[in-house]
Amino acid sequence: MTQKELEELLPFVQKPGRYIGGEVNSVVKDRSRCAVSFALAFPDTYEIGMSHTGLQILYGLLNDEPDICAERVFAPWEDMESRMRESGYPLSSLESGTALNRFDIVGFSLQYELSYTNVLNMLELGRVPLRAEERREGDPIVIAGGPCTFNPEPMSPFFDALVIGEGEEVVIEISRAVARAGKLGSGRRHVLELLAGLQGVYVPSLHRPGDIIRKRTVTDLDRWRYPLRPLIPLIRTVHDRATVEIARGCTRGCRFCQAGMVWRPVRERSPELLMDMADTMLSATGCDEISLLSLSSGDYSRIEQLLESLMDRYYDRRIALALPSLRTETLTERLIDQIKRVRKTSFTLAPEAGTQRLRNVINKGNSEADLLTTARRVFSAGWRSIKLYFMIGLPGETAADLDGIVDLAYKVLREGDNRRNVTVSISTFIPKPHTPFQWCRQIEQEEIKERQEFLKKHLRHRNLTLKWHDRRMSLLEGILSRGGAETGELITAARALGCRFDGWGDRLDFERWEEALFHSNIDTARYLAQRSTDEALPWDHIHAGVEKTFLIEEYRKSLAGETTEDCRFGACTRCGVCDGALQVRLAPPEEKPVFAPAGAGQEAPEGPVRKLRFHFAKTGPARYLSHLEMSSALVRGMSRCGIAFSFSKGFHPHPRISMSPALPVGIESIDEYMDVEIQKGAPEPFGLVDFLNSFLPRGLEILDIKEIPINSDAPAGHITGFIYKITLPGEYGGHDFGEKIDSFLREETFVLARTRKGRQKWKNIRPLVGDITFDGVTGTLTMVLHIDSGGGVRPADVLSHVLKIDDETVLRARTVRTRTLFHTG
16 A cells, blocks of 8 residues: 555544554665565554564564564554555555555464454455465465464464464574565465474465364564564554563463463573663663563563563663563562652452362462562552452362452452542453363353352442453354364354454444354354363364373363472472473572672752744644644653653652643644653753664654753643634636635634534634635645643634535644644734
């Protein structure tokens, strides 16, 4: 899709920033000079996909290879899809606007079963044949990776190959194989034969019954530092922060947890490397928060020393630290003290079950006392809320276990005062492949409803919030998790009926899924039923590292309520994962290294504060950023070039900045202002412009910087209005608005009705319009619009209500704020 074609669609969609590309650290290569082109396709929206660390890793890894071109494609939201289908424009990459079917490889990340219909929808929008058997010479090789491929069969009809396990090494090998075949002029068959020869790659059309596909595992994480220069999202994402992966794998042995089984063994990065990665990442992004990523961050063997060192190094810049995944027994007072030094990021704890008996069944490995002690520490340290995660429908669950959830939630609440809040989130147990519980039944819809209703009835308190997972989603997830290749027919039928974004609660159309289930002859009870350990399972040909005999033994122990110790602290459990090269790798148990200079990180009185005024433009694709997104991009750019901000005090410190009144999304400006307070030692403003612009997304440009008195009013405090230049679509050349303009300017009042938050308000806009002129030759309007204590008037209001231009034309018009008007004297 060309830039011009994209411009025709963007005015009509929500969040156009999803589609414009041009992010800081994005890579645009000359495709003609690359041996292979690779589309990294994520079957969800931009803000979900850009939060995924795996995509950032593969993007950096592939683009570091000179002869590989990697670009991104995300699922378009419904409004964008509708416009694309109407106009005939194909789904295309953000970097170069290349249609999906023009890539050599299209690689999907399968993170969640309810994204499967989005995969098919993206292939169709990208003009790629849906089924592997339908693809011919010249069509892309379509592959997939991610946790869902540990049962590849439901999606096997649609993929030429599926990667089982970790992708760092194998993704390069796949790219090289495709490039080599291209140089030789080989056909698709030869390419697939090359891929089938790679460890960890499953090719459904070539592998035969009895073939075992062993997962691919990175043995030493210290060899893989990616992402070094993460892309900086243009719009607010689900996880808007720099993410440093501190470890991979888990050996706690929770019997319901697929991730804990398939990503074994535990491999930790060295603290020294992590400090270096954090430095590199912050320099490349300007983020104000680092997330230390792992399946269980608190289990990292040197977590307290690492956290202290990071806080000491970054405290002066008010960089916050987040541990997104914590077990209750690992959250020590020392960790809490470090986390709260800058910002109190949220705490989520997962007891999973309400009684110790059931926690033993699932091998959770922590106690009620652990949870209550942790809650007491968190509340005492100043946090006001805690989130608790529980599951219902676990094997062996009884009414007493539901009572235990209620009892435990109230006990946690009582650890705080009457200003504290507890959120209880309830999900339904799904028996996932390659876990000890893969043979267990999944409870039926009515059972889920009964248990959810019980919790709704008994968890009622003004400081308790209960959330629960949609039971219909749980049904579909269970079917798609445990199904075979025949489940592909269900996915095909559901997509044909219009299903997509099924993992979004407000977008799930279950009636369509029920129709698809009927037409596909899917017996839901059979998919959810208990299975025998002797039964052949659809995923038996995938070897996830853990031996089946170990899973059966763990299942047997669960029935007896026996627990299994973590092999990091006890004897080897003989799960089968480790061999000579692959084994548990912990960070070296050295004394804490001196990562930061002595005294670093201690709160000191603020030095002299100066104020800079930035004059900037927001044009081209940047006009589709919201006011908040634009200010975030500017602050991150300033942080990257070394500006030392003056920060606010309190719970959530932030840089002291103030800006011009917000521009509506879609409007350009060449005369915007932003005031920034900086500390002593910040770079001088002179000569900083070009340097700073190199850190800003396409379309944002600093025009000038000057120092102003520290007591100067914020820009919004002395702005009286703006001048706009509006270019109407070509068909308005030669049009005459003279009579309408003259009639309006003669009026003393012109009242508009506005609806905000469901309430209608009336406003006289006539005093706010200083002048309107129209050049009929060029189809250009010039407006002088004022603001007062009640706000201003939007150019779109004048176009629609004064000049009576239809809504679609108003959206197509190009509006530029050419000048900001200030108080004189």
